[in-house]
Amino acid sequence: MNSTRTSTHAGFRRFIHAGDSGVIVSFADEPDMAVAMVRARRLATMVRSGDMDFANAVLDVIPGFNNIIIQYDPVYSSSSDIIKGVEPLLADIGADELVDSRHWIMPVLYGGEGGPDLEDVAEKTGFPPEEVISRHLSRQLTVAIMGFMPGLGYLKGIDPALTLPRRSSPRKRVPALTLGIAMDQSVIYPLTSPGGWNLIGKVPVRIFEPRRDDPILFRPGDRVSFRRVDDAEFTDLNQRAEAGETILHPASTMDKGEG
């Protein structure tokens, strides 16, 4: 019986097996978590671009917070092929933020029926609701990973003063396009679903629309800022989105800045 750990160290990165269909490249040993996250995103982009040996063996590249998992089919390739293909990429991976990520400036209607937890968040953080909103508006977030449901991005980097756990009892029904916060992150629910985040607003942009050519708005690594809109503008944007109009375009696509 093999009892050794199925992992290999190489500096601050580690290869870990996920059965016979996944190789995890982990940056968890990187002393700086922010660097680990950027490296994971950079590597995911490089592997996805297909510019590596054994690129045909890669079925999917799924970013985690400080790692990526490369999925392969063991019938036609092997974990050693994947590792051979990835190792040269790791040699000069760097730690600059991605240059090809897009920047979205997302309109939000804060509070009211669409953000039923705004008062609660204000109470728990000790800020007036207006300051909760201005603090949420103050940061540019990054789509660290996606998951839970189609198109849901975990937007990392909110003001630490807004850090709260998820609600102790999740709601059975959170309407689609509700904006929530928890921990150091924000999410927008793509679909109506159960959910445990603190709900502070709603957005009119369809972040998941199966009938659209590209159904999903976010990509891992994209940057997201928020823009406050009033009832009238929200209603207008929402009606246009409902009619199938594209109401949000990336503000930039080649911005190297880490705002």
Next chain:
Amino acid sequence: MHSLRILTAGPHASIQDRGRPGQQWLGIPEGGVLDRDAFALGNALVGNPADAAVIEVCLGNFSAELMTRAKVALTGTSAGTLTVQDPGGHSMTVEANRSVDLAAGRIIRLGVIPDSNTATIAISGGVDAPLFYHSRSTSPSAGIGGFDGGFLQDGQIIPLGVVETPDAAEWMASDTLKDTGQPIRCVRGPQDDRFTENALLVFFSAEYTVSPILNRMGMRLDGEVLEHRTNADIPSDGIVTGTVQVPGNGLPIVLLADHQSTGGYTKIATVITADMPRLARLRPGEGLRFTEVTVAEAEAIARQHHDRLGAVLAGLQLAPPIVDLAALYALGDTT
């Protein structure tokens, strides 16, 4: 009209094919049939391309009326049978793992499947659901795929693909790749270091029972609790099908085709790809054990399994005609 009218969908019947791998980075589940062996065999038996969409049935209690001539095959079970009823009310029994050529107007019925949680009904022409990210598979938890993103409903009419040159040949398989009783093979990790030595010993030796909480996303197991070194939380990372996740209560959950693409619980082990069809056949209340293999062993087993499946598909034989006792008796009455 090339279609099938669902009479009773039973619990959780859905349209499936191989799923949509490659989209998990966008949060879209891989999805697809729970039992890939049954899927491959079913399509081969009815003469379909390997990627044609089928009906995946959970537990059974499914019936439907063919609105067109078609070949049908039930796979993923050895003991289950299809009952075929003609418009005159006569019925005949069709064993699993063979195809049968049926005229329009025939009703097919599947009772409770005695030996499997899931089974596949393949129909010649395939189910003609719209493609979404290259697949017709339904992932009901994400509301995508199939016809409306959900499970099949009673009374629903589903279109079938057109078979250009239908023939009457009926086929059977000699081997259904059903190895019962053997432990389910796993590679340890990715977070085996978050568990105590004892937890790993227990996981690879104790008997677990399939819990009634079983769906296309995951199979919960009841049995001995697995102890974490500290806690069950990790920074979320990507997940492959077969991952054995252990949340804070210490009871393992094997993640199946519709699992979420990322998750934040420790994973003690990962079921090897070759054993996923066998796992998917286990029913609530059934017992199972896990045994450990290395990655290299698992990859070799995957290739052997693929070759064995290939040999089964290449070695299909013409099936003997079904003796339709009811029709014989009916004939007897008139002479």
